[in-house]
Amino acid sequence: MIKSELIHIVMLRHPHLYQQDVEHIVTTILGDIANALANGDRVELRGFGTFSVRHRPSRSGRNPSNGTAVFIEEKWMPFFRAGKEIQERLNQKQ
Known part of the structure; x- marks a missing residue:
């Protein structure tokens, strides 16, 4: 699964959310995980x-x-x- 597929699946499960919002949520979560790892956490x-x-x-x-x-x-x-x-x-x- 790639990031765009994950966004699409989340959009299908939560049709009340806009695509831009789902993209922002997924990007934020993955970015926070990457930042934590970069800090050694x-x-x-x-x-x-x-x-x-x-x-x-x-x-x-x-x-x-x-x-x-x-x-x-x-x-x-x-x-x-x-x-x-x-x-x-x-x-x-x-």
């Missing part, structure tokens, strides 16, 4: 999952095209851990 959405940031230290790697050694700088990576409800929903037997 953890975002927990009960029943859905937890977003956090993990540190990856610098290391040496290999260029796959020619095999030469390259230096990979340290970086911070977003990490998502699904909540219990989502895991149960994905793994329910049909």
